[in-house]
Amino acid sequence: MRSAMPTSARPTLRLAVAIVVAFALVGATLVLNQRGSGAGGQNSADELKKSYAATAANTAKKADDAVAYSADGTHSHDPGAPAHDDNDPKTKNAISRSATTTDADTVDPTTPAQARRDERAAAAQRKQREVPLKHVAVDPPQPTIPTDRYNLFNACYGLQSTLNRRWLAQTSIGPATKGAGTALYFKPTDLGRYLLYSPARTYLGVKSGKPAYVAGKAGPAVNWTVTQSGPGAFRLFLPGSGYLATSTAGTAVFVDAPSARTQFTPSKRTGCTPFPEIAVGVVGRPTAGVSSFQETRGYIDAHTHQMAFEFLGGNVHCGRPWSPWGVSTALVDCPDHSLTGGYGAVVESFFSGGLGHDPVGWPTFKSWPAAHSLTHEGTYYKWMERSWRAGQRILVNLLVENNQLCMLYPFKRNSCDDMDSIRLQAKDMRLLERYVDAQHGGPGKGWYRIVKTPVEARKAINRGKLAVIMGIETSVVFGCRILLGKPQCTKASIDRQLDEVQKLGVVQMELVNKFDNALSGVAGDSGPTGLLVNAANALETGSAWKMTTCSPNDPEVHDNDQDTSLPVPSQDALFGALLSVLPASILDALPALPLYPAKHHCNKLGLTELGAYTIRELARRKMIFDPDHMSVKARKQALDLTAQLKYPGVMSSHSWSTPDAYPRILAQKGFIAPYAGDSTGFVAKWRRQLTWANPRTYWGIGFGADINGLGAQGSPRPNAAANPVRYPFTGLGGVKVYKQRSGQRVYDINVDGVAHYGLYADWIQDLKVIAGQRIVTDLTRGPEAYLQMWERAYGAKPNACTHVGQRHTKAFFHNRILRGQSWWKVITTAGQPHRRLDREFSYCATGGAPVTVTFNAAGRVVSVLS
DSSP states (O other): OOOOOOGGGHHHHHHHHHHHHHHHHHHHHHHHHHTTOOOOSTTSHHHHHHHHHHHHHHTOOOTTOOOEEOTTSOEESSTTSOOBOTTOHHHHTSSOTTOOOOSOOSSOOOOHHHHHHHHHHHHHHHTSOOOOEEEOOSSOOOOSSOSSTTTTTTEEEEEEETTTOOBEETTEEOOSOGGGSOOEEEEEEETTEEEEEOTTSOEEEEETTEEEEEOSOOOGGGOEEEEEEETTEEEEEETTTEEEEEOTTSBEEEESSOOGGGOEEEEEOSOOOOOOOOOOOEESOOEEESSTTSOOOSEEEEEEOTTGGGSGGGTSSBSOSOOTTOHHHHSOOOHHHHTTTTOOOHHHHHHHSOSOOOOOOTTTOSSOSOTTOOSBOOOOHHHHHHHHHHTEEEEEEEEEEOHHHHHHSSOOSSOOOHHHHHHHHHHHHHHHHHHHHHHTTSTTOSSEEEESSHHHHHHHHHTTOEEEEEEEEETTGGGOOEETTEESOOHHHHHHHHHHHHHHTEEEEESOSSSOOSSBOBOOOOHHHHHHHHHHHHHHHSSOOOEEEOSSOOSSSSOOOOOOSSOHHHHOHHHHHHHTTSOHHHHHHOOOOOOOOSSSEEESOOBOHHHHHHHHHHHHTTOEEEOTTBOHHHHHHHHHHHHHHTOOOBEEOSSOSOTTHHHHHHHTTOEEOOBOOSHHHHHHHHHHHHTTOOTTSOOOOOBBOOTTTTOOOOOOOTTTTTSOOOSSEEOGGGOEEOOEEETTEEEOHHHHOSOSGGGHHHHHHHHHHHHOHHHHHHHHTHHHHHHHHHHHHTTOOOOTTTOGGGOBOHHHHHHHSOTTOBHHHHHHHHOOOSEEETTEEEEEBTTSOEEEEEEOTTSBEEEEEO
């Protein structure tokens, strides 16, 4: 039964309940962890309670107090409180996010001589003949009269009755002159559906059962379906009202059935008020391949969470990457943020370090999106479009969930089950693809193209599109929990769900994320985040992470170090501020925290039998395996297994592996995309990765943004004022990139860092300012390096010019490569070519003479020359 609580009281109660429930659950978890531990001593429950109380008193906080930041990025919430840095550059700029101490290379197997060889190999590939590119239009042409029902997208039209040739003007059918009719902006909400936006910023809808222009927000009541009844003739239908029609009295009416009265001809005109939208800020046509099967050029983000607005129950993340009703609906703050003036954001405060923010998104964007704001939407589709227009050509979108953290948060609209969330997010990706198609003229016309194979991806990129690859990063994949040491899944259940997700379109997978599971141990998290996640791990598995001192104990190769020897508030002032509002009963329940041995820490749990089985099945299905987030022990075992299988479909997508693993992955002909982080930190990671470049494979590098995944984005470069990115700058293929405008806010990488996804174009330019053209060249080769890794996962033999044992005779090419064969058949027969320029593949053959296979425009063999 619903209570009659006053509306004004609900935000405060919701905030209080959220804090109490979350900390009560964490407290209960810690009690479970400490059963059997001794009483008394510095870390006993009584002493810990006193410490909590003392720290809370010292950090008592008024809601309107500002967070004070110092020059080094650290901050404190109160005068005298210990400083801390929630946006720690040591984490986001480290070569390994699971081992942030990077002052030694004791386990990295690369010798100085090998490093010099690898750097020379990368440099040599940069000097190769560049691939030919062309420019393509962003949108198909829009003639005066639309060619189909999709062709009205984002343009201004008047509506003329085909019956009497008169024009729709407000709610009447006016004179037979175009200027007398109302100018309507057709904003697509889906394929064939539109909002009709008037110059007065109202919507053509219904009032008192009649067509009328209505004010207010867009929604289903003003969402028109357009169908085509003949050349130049269209019908407009409003669900619940009927077809727009002309009456004998010359007015606009609704009728139930289509007829001659319901046919209109849209005709392009001027005078519209554009529908509110975010600007892209890129001028020029995007690049594409001269052929659909040549080498690709662009940038690859190998790790992003675009559908994270659905995870953790759907109410932790604020905003979404699109809405049928536009930006003013998509980019709004969470209700508990808005209704409390920005001070109800418990999770945002925890991760971002601030106790309040301006809750208004569109159109002011005063506080968010921002590089340090981890719970607000960062991948709105127009920001993504900016990155694509500037040169990005592959996006790997990871479907993400964390069931225990979802259950800890008391407000939700979605299931916390990992697999339910994966299914929902996969569906959302298809809906976004439809929405982008609708914005650009119809099915297949949009720039956002979900692909399932390397062939589909190459074709999409060479059409100038963004190839979108679906992946999984979740803590309990396939329901494979481990409870008190016993797996809760079987090989049969893994097979069944692998089949399911592959049908959904999943290509790339991690086995673990935040919790140990029945497949593998995890690297864990550190600091305040680690305390919360470790507590949730205990709820999930029945025990905290089994961290022990590593042997050998190396400062670079270990899992995330745990420090629970001090009370939580002593480590993070934010805990003290939050705990100050908790009742004594909750404080009484908080026990001593678990103690771990000396650093550095390694998880005892490695790769399980079920984990090894899953990797074998990924290889059999030609899916890409990502060992990030695994414990050091598990990852070593996993890479031993992929080496034994000779499976090259391996990659690290966002620096959650350790330095011993990266050269192994590249040596196995895999791919690496370091976590983006700050531009200066990424340059350092790129320079380190050059020492691991495999001379025998195609060289290129990607980045993993991890945006929307509670991963901090790049901060402004400290010396940007002295050596800034200058606008406009030139992107891939010569496009001009200007400062990005979102509503009333103008973003500048020098000031804002990577505040949202659209600024990755600017971030790449910042890399160029720091390190020159070489790093940009290596990034533009990233999509091709990824695709060639993926092709090898499909069984394509590597480049014979660098693998002498893979070379064929000239006779082989003349006998086995036949006229009319597809380019993919050539690759599966003869292996990967040394180069693929325009319509020619070049191969090294025995005897020294090269072989050239030439194709027609359709990708079919025309000739074999040697």
